Amino acid sequence: MKISYEPLFETMKRKNISTYKLFKEGINSATYYRMKEGGNVNVDTVGKLCKILDCTVSEIIEYIPDEE
Numbered sequence: 001m002k003i004s005y006e007p008l009f010e011t012m013k014r015k016n017i018s019t020y021k022l023f024k025e026g027i028n029s030a031t032y033y034r035m036k037e038g039g040n041v042n043v044d045t046v047g048k049l050c051k052i053l054d055c056t057v058s059e060i061i062e063y064i065p066d067e068e
Contacts, residue, residue: 002064005035008049011059017052025052 012018023029026048031041049060 002038002066003040004062004064005038005060007058007062008035008053008060011053011055015053015055022049022052027052 012022019029019032022032027045031045035041046057046060049055050057053059
């Protein structure tokens, strides 16, 4: 199982939101870079991103099932 944050980066691009804005709105830079590397973040962070970007969870993360 893998979670991808690619939808986040696409949403940021589509809405013209910079990483600076995320940092200014309270997203920690270490958390952002963890997402860039595909690491885990907590649900509060996903909620905060949804609020900042005025979007749904599916515009932040995507579930990618393991190949069998």
